[in-house]
Amino acid sequence: MHFSSRLLEQAVEEFGxxxxxxxxxxxxLVLHLLKQPNSDVSRFTxxxxxxxxxxxxxxTCFNISDHDVCEICAAVKRDHAMVCVVEDTRDVMxxxxxxQYQGVYHVLGGLISPMDGVGPSDLKIDALIERLKKDDVREVILALSATMEGDTTIFYLYRKLKDFNVQISTIARGIAFGGELEYVDEVTLGRSIATRVPYERNIG
Amino acid sequence: MHFSSRLLEQAVEEFGxxxxxxxxxxxxLVLHLLKQPNSDVSRFTxxxxxxxxxxxxxxTCFNISDHDVCEICAAVKRDHAMVCVVEDTRDVMxxxxxxQYQGVYHVLGGLISPMDGVGPSDLKIDALIERLKKDDVREVILALSATMEGDTTIFYLYRKLKDFNVQISTIARGIAFGGELEYVDEVTLGRSIATRVPYERNIG
Known part of the structure; x- marks a missing residue:
């Protein structure tokens, strides 16, 4: 592209x-922003x-928050003995x-993916184990995407968690293979949490 | 969406x-930016x-520029007697x-579109007429999109410019009807400039 302005080129490069x-x-997008009032653009940036x-x-759960403890972890009426393990904040949302869910969460911050150089130590797995040691947790629900990385992470977590006195569940696989959790429709996702099954039954 | 953070919600709203x-x-996009180093994000904003x-x-031409006069208008080797009228900076690019083109440009800043409330006075049409009065212009090429708005603007400009002693051309309509200028491939666009025809022949 021949840019008539270096400032324009830089902004386009950054957006790109x-x-x-x-x-x-x-x-x-940059030309759209240029046409907007200054106040709108500065509000954006x-x-x-x-x-x-x-x-x-x-x-506690490593979800994005405006406070030290998020609203869900701070809510008294939620079931703090039920921890739903997810990849990121989009899955919580x-x-x-x-x-369908009244428990609390644990946000891993990713999935194990050797291809992308993401190992267990890059995720909040140790913090989850500390949480199980410290808190009175009855059940851990592994609500991870039905992908290779999701399955790898579930397998790793199961081995780490199976000696604790907690029920380990995975959400029901009504989700199509290869499906990314965040794009699943609400009915399917809600039902798959309601009909979650013990991990042993899933692999048995 | 249930956002766990008001800051996150605001940034998503702005991007949306x-x-x-x-x-x-x-x-x-916002979660992607959150994962990037601070320096990258501040360079973006x-x-x-x-x-x-x-x-x-x-x-002179109202193209986006870092200077009072853009590089094209400042270039001595370009043909300043040939003015190509375009909608916006993307068309110049x-x-x-x-x-294929060695003349200069005139950027209208839009097309006449009654539906969007854009009239001739919202565009740099008066400035184009002043330019024809002041400068020694031999030919004006109307290089506007082959859309309803482009055709309306061409018709309006032709009526305004026909009494000046300049050749008025439109780029050859090798462009499919309804095609947006900026998405046309380079060969077609280059040829349509090379084989431009006098406006009279196009409507006759």
Whole structure:
């Protein structure tokens, strides 16, 4: 592309670094921002800067939060003996949207993926084990995507957790193989949590 | 969506205001930025703030520029008696990419579109007429998209410009009807400039 302005080129380059945003889309987005009032554009950039500077993670479940302890972990009426293990905050949002779950969460921050260089130590697995040692947990639900990485992580977690006195469940596989958890419709996802099965039955 | 953080929700809302970016995509992009180093994120937002604050438009052709006069208008070796009228800076970039054109440009900043409330006075049409009065222009090429709005704008411009002593051309309609100029492939676009025809022949 021949850019008539270096400032324009830089902004397009930065937008083009975002996942799924090509050069043409980046240019379209930047030109759109150029047409907006100054106040709208500075509100856009400020919201990102502020999020990045002030973001915190719940010290119990590691979900994104504005406080040291997230609203779910702080809620008295939730069942703190039931811990749902998920990949990231999008999965928490997806499960909350089903209104089927009253327990708490544990956000791993990813899945084990040797291809991407993500090992168990890159995830909040040790923190989950500490949580099981310290808190009175009755059941751990492994709600991970039905992908290779999800299955690998479930297998790893099961081996780590099976000696604790907790029920380990996985969400029912009504989810199509290869399906990413966050894109599953609410009815299917809600039902798969309601009809979760003990891990032993799943592999047996 | 149930957001666990108001800061996260705000940033997702801001991203979701961009054209073609839905809520799910906005969330994906914001979570991607959250995972990047601070320096990368501040470079992203700074590039947008800087562009918005420092952007200038060439006082001759109204293309986006870092200077009062853009590089194309400042270039001595270009043919300043040939003015190519385009909708926006993306069209300048598309035509420059063909390497078929050695004249200069005039960027209207849009097309006449009664549906969107865009009239002739919202575009740089008066400035184009002043330019024809002041400068020694031999030919005006109307290189606008083959859409209803493009045709309307061409018709309006032709009536305004026909009494000047200039050749008025439109780019050859090798472009499919309804085609947006910026998405045309370089060969077609280059040829359509090379084989441009006088406006009279196009309507006759």
């Amino acid at each position: 670094r975002l996942p799924g945003i090509g050069k043409k889309t980046a240019l379209r 400020h919201s990102i800067d502020q999020l990045k500077e002030q973001i915190r993670y719940c010290k 997806a499960i909350e949207n089903t209104n | 205001r961009l054209p073609g970016i839905g809520k799910k995509t906005a969330l994906r 700074h590039s947008i703030d800087q562009l918005k604050e420092q952007i200038r438009y060439c006082k 598309a035509i420059e990419n063909t390497n």
